[in-house]
Amino acid sequence: MSTIIVFISLQVLFVPVMYSVGASHVCRSYCGNLTIDYPFALQPGCGHSGFRDLLFCINDVLMFHISSGSYRVLNIDYAYRSMTLHxxxxxxxxxxxxxxxxxxxxxxxxxxxxxxxxxxxxxxxxxxxxxxxxxxxxxxxxxxxxxxxxxxxxxxxxxxxxxxxxxxxxxxxxxxxxxxxxxxxxxxxxxxxxxxxxxxxxxxxxxxxxxxxxxxxxxxxxxxxxRYNVEASNDSFCKACEATGGSCGHDVEQLGQLCMCGSWNSTSNCDTIMKLSVGGATTTMDKLSGSLITAVALWLMSSQI
Incomplete structure (x- = not known):
């Protein structure tokens, strides 16, 4: 009976970590009256890598910066994938x-x-x-x-x-x-x-x-x-990510696609068991979960001897 209780307790503990409920719109933000959404972003790691370090919000004014200079963003039309600059x-x-x-x-x-x-x-x-x-x-x-x-x-x-x-x-x-x-x-x-x-x-x-x-x-x-556009593969990845409650992002160093799922990132979507810790570091909860799994496994083996 004690073994069954331990497994039930562990399942309750690990579900939020292994099967994250996602982080829907964690990357969505606003600047003045403009919505900043995929493929754009204001936070590092959010959005498409091709649009990184492109937008900046200064005193509620959204600015677009490229090599020729800075422009004020008047509008972003996500339906027609276009933006208007001044x-x-x-x-x-x-x-x-x-x-x-x-x-x-x-x-x-x-x-x-x-x-x-x-x-x-x-x-x-x-x-x-x-x-x-x-x-x-x-x-x-x-x-x-x-x-x-x-x-x-x-x-x-x-x-x-x-x-x-x-x-x-x-x-x-x-x-x-x-x-x-x-x-x-x-x-x-x-x-x-x-x-x-x-x-x-x-x-x-x-x-x-x-x-x-x-x-x-x-x-x-x-x-x-x-006009702006992203590759078809990015569109498919992003739709799958958002369908599971995640936000579309990218690895700030490798620039690969990432689905941001709250306390962890995934290279596919938020329903996957395999996860990539934020920033590449193992979280305290991950370490605690691993220690508990090891301890329980050893206890079960010793009880059966």
Whole structure:
């Protein structure tokens, strides 16, 4: 009878450790009115490894940081896997900012598979020099990459009052003996909006929210709309993890996938018996559990002799 009582007691003791009820949304957090969820995160080890050290919450303002600079995050749309960024030195229809103060958009090479401006996002590069890589071979041949994107481009942008405020008449901005003052193009055509390397004085960025149609540049939505994605294998892993009450994360050193299950992490999901201790260290409860198992096993063997 005593043996049965010991086993029942041990089962009650070990169930919370071996079969964790999970840590649903332990990685979910908030910054101001924005929800931070997978694949993004604010805490080390949470989210997808490709998005680590990307977001920072400063005085309830969510900031996005890449090699070209820091941007304010205006929105994260998890359904469409997109986010909207704001650069304080981005030119709009109301204000044209020159002097090379804008960030542009340059993402680290290893992040490129996960983050890129959306296909309907137009970048308009302003005041680029004749030596700019954009105009190599100009005026001979068709080497200038400038073109409209989703119905938006420089021809329309020249109609903004801010050009006249700068003392630049519309007719003086069109193609002439030199390259255009404004060159609109999609991100994919250059892969990097680096104002210094492109020798440009400023830039604007706008995107469409189809099927919305607007009448002109004064009604465009200005900002940088970025698409994000993760591998299909990560999606499957994350769904399995969350289905068992866990939160999707990664190993901060090896960058492998981890399902965060409260006091322990798993390489599969929170229903598995095999577990990886947080930080790679054995917890006090693990040590206690192991000692009790050993003690009971020895006691049972001695009682049967």
């Amino acid at each position: 650069d304080p030195h981005l030119s709009t229809c109301d204000s044209i900012v020159l002097g090379g103060r804008g960030n542009g958009f340059v993402v680290e090479h290893w992040r490129a598979p996960y983050l890129n401006p959306s296909a309907d996002n137009v970048f308009m590069l302003l005041g680029c020099s004749t030596q700019s890589p954009l105009f190599q071979g100009f005026p001979a041949g068709n080497h200038v990459p400038c073109r409209n994107v989703s119905g938006m481009g420089c021809e329309e942008y020249y109609g903004c009052q801010s050009w006249a405020d700068l003392g630049l008449a519309r007719m003086g901005l069109a193609y002439g003996t030199g390259p255009p003052v404004c060159c609109s193009l999609p991100f994919d055509s250059i892969k990097s909006v680096n104002l210094s390397k492109l020798e440009c004085q400023g830039y604007s960025s706008a995107y469409t929210l189809a099927p919305l149609r607007v009448s002109g540049p004064s009604e465009w939505t200005y900002g940088i709309r970025v």
